[in-house]
Amino acid sequence: MISTITIDGKTVPFTEEQTIMDAALAAGVYIPHLCHNPEFKPHGSCKLCVVEANGRNVTSCTMPASPGMVVVNDTPELNEDRKALVQMLFVEGNHICPACEATGNCQLQAAGYYLHMQSPHFMHFYPPRRVDASHPDIFLDLNRCILCELCVRASRDIDKKSVFGISSRGIDSHLVVNSESGRLGDTSMAVTDKAAHVCPTGAILIKRKGYTVPMGKRLFDQKTLPEFHLEQQKRVEPEDGPDGG
Amino acid sequence: MADEKRKIRIATCSLAGCFGCHTSMLDIDERLFDLLEMVEFDRTPFTDIKHCGPCDIGIVEGGVSNAENAHVLKEFRENCKVLVAIGSCAITGNVPALRNNIDLWDCFQEVYLYDPGTEGKQIPNDPELPLPFDKVYPIYEVVKVDYFLHGCPPPANAIWKFLTDLIQGRQPETGHELLRYD
CATH class of the missing domain: 3.30.70.20 (Alpha-Beta Plaits)
Known part of the structure; x- marks a missing residue:
């Protein structure tokens, strides 16, 4: 049976063992991320993908989706936090x-x-x-x-x-x-x-x-980061899609 | 004369930079004539005025690598209502900041004593020379900066868009296509 969550009000289906990130990317909903790559086991370290799920901040790449979960993703507050994380990554290394x-x-x-x-x-x-x-x-x-x-x-x-x-x-x-x-x-x-x-x-x-x-x-x-990441997801999906078409 | 609309006064300088950002400013080409209808220049390499007087906009290229850079930067901050960091050196330190992980004395020895091409083998120590800092700093780590215009150098179109926004009283916006860190 297909269950659903909502991300920023949009209904997104998910299957068992899918994380919020998996379900979002499969549905073409972009959640910013750096350490996540659908080809690998999630790691949850960069924290860019933090969303608010049922009122709590969680890393969407490691948090399993659960039926009826209400996810808030693309808000000025979360994007400001994400920007601060990127700024910290820049100043922590030597990115010339x-x-x-x-x-x-x-x-x-x-x-x-x-x-x-x-x-x-x-x-x-x-x-x-x-x-x-x-x-x-x-x-x-x-x-x-x-x-x-x-x-x-x-x-x-x-x-x-x-x-x-x-x-x-x-x-x-x-x-x-x-x-x-x-x-x-x-x-x-x-x-x-x-x-x-x-x-x-x-x-x-x-x-x-x-x-x-x-x-x-x-x-x-040529393309933005969301375009690149959503294409990356398409490359790992089976032909008939995660929900069996 | 009193009725004549006062022109926006702009000052620019290059600290630890390569003047590439200033070259890119000139790359707005014939739009320079439109710019000069709206603004007049105070201290800038274009006018060769040596000190910055009261200005509306100060545009600073390059990071802070020595005492003179810090002095000039503070003069700009004190005199300019709006201070703009232009280019990667002013914003991150960029290539000059590659020396930040090398001890300053080692750096001097390598350049002036050990390099096979050097003659005289003497580290410059004339008191007229500004004191170098241990590191190259982005300008926002020294004074408050109001706006940042990225690029190495920022493309002429980004400079034009940014300046016209600022001069005409709009919040300067450099969208995705004009925001570049390289």
């Missing part, structure tokens, strides 16, 4: 967009555009972070890591290599590489691995590909 190969393809940047981020607002941390160019085909630039763990999940769950992990806690959390030297070049990671292609920012880059598509003709020059 004009000098980044990923500019125009970066979801963090596109989230800033979508949420009308006019300034980083907070004081910049300018944290000292490492660049690892030891791999013959892949750059790892920790200046741009937002700790979404998509590469961790991809490497562990799809590539079965567990090349990446997160170490330490709180503000000291950082991405680590699973090799004795801690260098990417000393792992079995290959450029064809899923983990090499899931980074939402420019933390994991493929060497010698940076400017094959010129700035101005890149992903988010």
Whole structure:
């Protein structure tokens, strides 16, 4: 039996085991997110997808939908909170967009555009972070890591290599590489691995590909973040849709 | 004369920037004539006036990397009713801020002593030179900023849209197509 929830007053069907995010994306309702990717197990870390469900703030990518749930999503208040989260992600790392190969393809940047981020607002941390160019085909630039763990999940769950992990806690959390030297070049990671292609920012880059598509003709020059994320959802859905057509 | 409508007075400057934003301002091309119907320039590289007097709009390119930048920025804030940060350097520090993770003394040694192309091997220490700061700061971390115009540089069309909005008393809006961080 198909049950329904409402998101901003719109009735949205869901099936068992679907989260609010799953149901929303399947119905073409956009909830902003960065660490969620429908191809992977939800992680719930970026908090951009927080919605109000039955009066409580929850991460929609991890919260199972339940019959009759009333979800509030696209409000000025929630979008202001989301913008503040994006601003904090910007100042916590070193995101120098004009000098980044990923500019125009970066979801963090596109989230800033979508949420009308006019300034980083907070004081910049300018944290000292490492660049690892030891791999013959892949750059790892920790200046741009937002700790979404998509590469961790991809490497562990799809590539079965567990090349990446997160170490330490709180503000000291950082991405680590699973090799004795801690260098990417000393792992079995290959450029064809899923983990090499899931980074939402420019933390994991493929060497010698940076400017094959010129700035101005890149992903988010052509479409908005909601358009991109809703298309991403379509790619993982079975042909007949989640509700059996 | 008293009846003549007073023109909006604008000052601009480049701190730790590359003058790319100023070049982009000039890229509004023939619209410069329309702009000059509405505004007059105070201190700016275009007029070569050295100090900022009372102005309606101050436009600041570049971040704050030394004592002179901070001095100029404060002069702008004190004199301008509305202060605008133009370009990525003023808003995030941008490329000049890449030095923020390198010790300033190490940075100087690398540039003036170790680099094979340098002659004389001396770190400049003339008292006339402004004191460099340990880091390059976005201008909003030093003074209050009213508006931000992103881009490296912001496209001429975004500058034109922004300026005409501001001059004509509208809330400046740079929509998705004109909001770019690169």
